[in-house]
Amino acid sequence: MVWFILLFATVGMALISSLLLLDRRMPLYYVQVHVGVMVLPIAAALAGLIFVDHHAAAGLWRSDILAWFMALFILTLGWMIARFCLRYLHGDRAYRKYFSLLTFTVSAAALTWMNNDIRLLVLFWGLPLLGLVQLTRLKREWRPARTAAVRMAMVFSLSWLALFAAGLWLWSATGHWQLSLALSSESIRHLEWWEKTGVNVLLILAAIIPAGQWPFQRWLLESAVTPTPISAVMHAGLVNAGGLLLTRFSLLFSGDVSQMLLLVLASISVLIGTGISFVQVDYKRQLVASTMAQMGLMLIQCALGAYVAAVIHLVLHGLFKATLFLQSGSVVPNPNKTIHRSRNLSKTWLFTGAAAGLAVGVMFWLTSPEENAKLLSALILGWSLAFVWGRIAVFENGRTIGLIVLAGLALASGAVHVSFMKLLHTSVPLFRTSIITEMAAVFILITGGLAGIWFSTHRSSDSFVRLYMWLVHIGEPRSESVESHPHYLAAYLKKERI
Known part of the structure; x- marks a missing residue:
């Protein structure tokens, strides 16, 4: 319980610091101080991963290795991107707001997987998506950014409503709001097959929308108008949430026909995403299409019950894709550098x-x-x-x-x-x-x-x-x-x- 309090306290400090940034009386160099404050939740998450009893539940919250590990990963990734933003976004009129919204989005995403209550999980599922929409809207003077934000808000609302309906249905069928009780063997055993399938279809819908899977890939392809650091947050972190959601509800999917539905949708997304990445000439759109294909592979792993492999995939993909986006400026061709290709390929x-x-x-x-x-x-x-x-x-x-x-x-x-x-x-x-x-x-x-x-x-x-x-x-x-x-x-x- 002590480590939970420490994590929430440090996250609260980071959020308060992000609000202070919005006060114009605060000097601009306080942004660097704020980025330093963002290290505190990382230290708390690391301590929790090492020292906490990983099979305990504290009321509305749960303590397991996956929850602490994902909190550590998301908070660390957010801090790295914030460090990059210090110079990259310097001079932008919404400079302070970027850091405030980035802190809010990352903090909410890090705490999402510690929820042991269906109601809290539904709430926290929507908060990072809301933060991402607001980050995209910061360039509201630019019509493409406004259009992308509206499209994202529409599809994210559908994802949130699907999870809300799935959580309400699961509570109605099991009588439990606590996730650990609702997904216990006894509760699942009393579910009718059509109830399991119905809840699973809603969960699949909630998962594939943020992952940019077919037929909801349009919002992801249009998100290339966002600033590069925001694209890094989106493609390295939030699109991975679908795999984690299915991992949390994995006991429901075991042996259910909905696994085949997920397999088909994810496989189509892999093929389409790979094809788009080959025909696109814009580098950021190539990365976007690559994300669509990679998330499809991750969801295929979920459909086959390989949830550990899916979690490993999303973590490594997050680090790799964040690096590609943050280094995207280096792909500009150097006219003084010549690459020699083999004429006689053996x-x-x-x-x-x-x-x-x-x-x-x-x-x-x-x-x-x-x-x-x-x-x-x-x-x-x-x-x-x-x-x-x-x-x-x-x-x-x-x-x-x-x-x-x-x-x-x-x-x-x-x-x-x-x-x-x-x-x-x-x-x-x-x-x-x-x-x-x-x-x-x-x-x-x-x-x-x-x-x-x-x-x-x-x-x-x-x-x-x-x-x-x-x-x-x-x-x-x-x-x-x-x-x-x-x-x-x-x-x-x-x-x-x-």
């Missing part, structure tokens, strides 16, 4: 990469008997290795160094995976899914991959042209969500002259 080199990917995938499948959905994990691991090997082969120089780096990253990834598995296995349930469901996921992804290879080798065909134009069409924002020139800057200059 087929032996490509075949070796494919064989290495196959060998690693088979080895993982044979040596991980405790891993759930290990066939899908082996496929993703082997395919990723073969793909990266093929990318390295394109360059004329540095192949050996690239392979050494690739091997090092593979070993580091394996070590991180094993460490997280040991850390989370006590608080994240493990279910054995049917081989039919797993084979369905593998079949969909392999079919999509082979279709992509066929289209890439038949670029002059009518089918390729139609597919290409369709992906361009669904990947482009609506006309009111873009502007050839930010006209609000002209209004700023006009006011300055007056």
Whole structure:
């Protein structure tokens, strides 16, 4: 209980500090002090992860490894982005408001997964989404930002209403507001099959909307107008919330037909997101489409009962995607730097990469008997290795160094995976899914991959042209969500002259 009080106290201090920022009498350098205050909740979350009894509940709150680990991850990620904003957003007219809203959004997201009450969970589910909408609206003078904020508010409201309805239905069926009691084996055993399926469908709807999954991907694709740090918060943190929501309610999904519905929607999102990322020329929109595909893979893992793998996926994706967004300015081409590509690409080199990917995938499948959905994990691991090997082969120089780096990253990834598995296995349930469901996921992804290879080798065909134009069409924002020139800057200059 002491560590709960310490965490809430430090989060409260950060929120009070963020309100002080809005007072114009506070000097601007107080922003740096505020970013320092944001370290206090991180220290409290780290202490809680190390010292707290991870199987205790304190009234409306719960203490398990997943809750403390996600609080630590979200708060740390928010602090890193706030540090980046110190210089990146300096001079912006809403400079102080960005830090205030960022603190509110990150704090609410960090506390969401500590709730043991359905009513509080529903409330905290909406708070980070509200904060994200307000962060997007800070550029209200710019029409695309206003349009994106309105679209986000509409779909996020639908997500919140779906979770509200699911929570109300679960309480009505079980008679418990406490999540641990409502999801106990006895409570679930008394649920009718149609009640479980109905609640699960609502939970899936609540989860896939913030994750930008098909058919609700439009808001995510139009969110590229937000400032880069806000995009980092969105794609590294809040879009991951759907996987955590399904993990918390995982006991309801075990053996239910709704798993197949989630599998189909997530698989379609993976294929569409990957296709959009290939046809887009705008770097931020490529990252947005990549997020759509990665969240689809995470939800496929949830559909197969591999919740530990899904949590590991969302954490690593969050760190990776935040880095890509914050470093997006470095992709501007350097005219003085020339990249030499190999003119004679050896087929032996490509075949070796494919064989290495196959060998690693088979080895993982044979040596991980405790891993759930290990066939899908082996496929993703082997395919990723073969793909990266093929990318390295394109360059004329540095192949050996690239392979050494690739091997090092593979070993580091394996070590991180094993460490997280040991850390989370006590608080994240493990279910054995049917081989039919797993084979369905593998079949969909392999079919999509082979279709992509066929289209890439038949670029002059009518089918390729139609597919290409369709992906361009669904990947482009609506006309009111873009502007050839930010006209609000002209209004700023006009006011300055007056």
